[in-house]
Amino acid sequence: MKSFEHPAHRSGYWWIMLFLALPAVLFLPWAASDARAEAQKKFSSPEEAVQALVAAIRAGDVKAMITILGPGGKELVSSGDDLADKVGRDKFLRSYDQKNALQQGTGGKTILCTGDDSWPMPIPIVRKGGQWAFDSMSGKREILQRRVGRNELHVMDVLHAYVDAQQEYAGKNCSGTGLVEFAQRIVSSAGKHDGLYWEAKEGEDQSPLGPLVAKAAKEGYANPELNPFHGYYFRVLRGQGKHAKGGTYNYVVKDRMILGFGLVAYPAEYGNSGVMTFIVNQEGVIYQKNLGKDTRRKAEAMKVFDPDKTWKKVADTEKKD
Structure with a gap:
């Protein structure tokens, strides 16, 4: 991915080491500018700074966390995904309670x-005017890169699962019409099988997206059509444009999606939960594009799968003969 690299990472540690590092999956709008933020809190020692931050995390006091972390702290504390934020904080606290120590870094920094x-927290504690404070800005880029990279990797897994689920849906005649028909919804309407997921009754086969939704539910996520999932929103595309294989046509004929399927996944908060927007169709090849700060509006206006030359294939997603 062009704008934010995907460095090799140990995701468990990034959830554990700091709730700030990977707290987010679903993302609230960017917080108010740091210019309006309260003055950063300073401390008499690095130990006091750590104790204050840990106490704020235990209390779930977001305002206190932001004041302690100072400029740049808002994007780190609130990813927009309340569930992921809580999971990250809990893992950080477990790691902290397991073992913690302050070490001297370069340039007089305390880690x-x-x-x-x-595992070292990426935000050092530095001396400012005779007192100590967290230097959030120095670790912010690394934290956001890792958060974005993790979410984007999750999204590609979801897109692959979506393609497999659509093929299963059509192959098993889940719609009950006897036609090779794809689902126009991710989650079925109440009492129907018109989506890739429905709550299976006793003795009934699991829905095509059952395993994925079950995993999401275990993580605490609700309806993926109403809430972002791992920092991304997903929308079904019901046609394709001239740049897609086979040219322009609608997937839906007489209200039934029988000629193909598509999906777009876009970050709920550009630059915080993700950078790239992804698309895929029945060919199973994932494309990505950085739609910029206006990502959400552009993605929500997207109606068809149409990967022109500005879209790039994601490595290792093209079908092999």
Whole structure:
């Protein structure tokens, strides 16, 4: 991905080491500018700074966390995904309670290390005017890169699962029409099988997206059509444009989606939950594009799968003969 690299990462540690690092999956609008933020809180020692941050995390006091972290802290504390934020905080606290220590870094910086592996928190504590404070800006880029990278990798897994689920839906005649028909919804209408997921009754086969939705539910996520999932929104595309294989046509004929299917996945908060927008259709090849700060409006206006030359294929997603 062009704008934010996907560095090799140990995702478990990034959830554990700091709730700030990967708190988000679903993303609220960018918080108010730092210019309006309260003055950053300073402390008499690095130990006092850590104790204050940990206490704020235990209390779930977002305002206190932001004041402690200072400029740049809002995007780190609130990813927009309340569930992911809580999961990240809980993992950080478990790691901190397991083991914690302050180590001296370069340039007079003090680093909080947590867990049995002494994983270093990316936000150092520095001396400012005779007092100590967290230097959030120095670690912010790395944190956001890792958050974005993790979410984008999750999204590609979801797109692959969507393609497989649509093929299963059509192959098993889940619609009950006897036609090779694809689902126009992700989650079925109440009492129907018109989507890729429905709550299976006793003795009934699991829906095509059952395993994925079950996993999401276990993580605490609700309806993926109404809420972002791992920082992304998903919308079904019901046709394709001239740049797609086979040219322009609608997938839907007489209210039934029988000629193909498509999906667009776009970040709920550009630059915070994700950068790239992704599209896929029945060919199973994923394309990506950076739609910029106006991502949400552009993605929500998208009606068809149409990967022109500005869209790039994601490596290793093209079908092999």
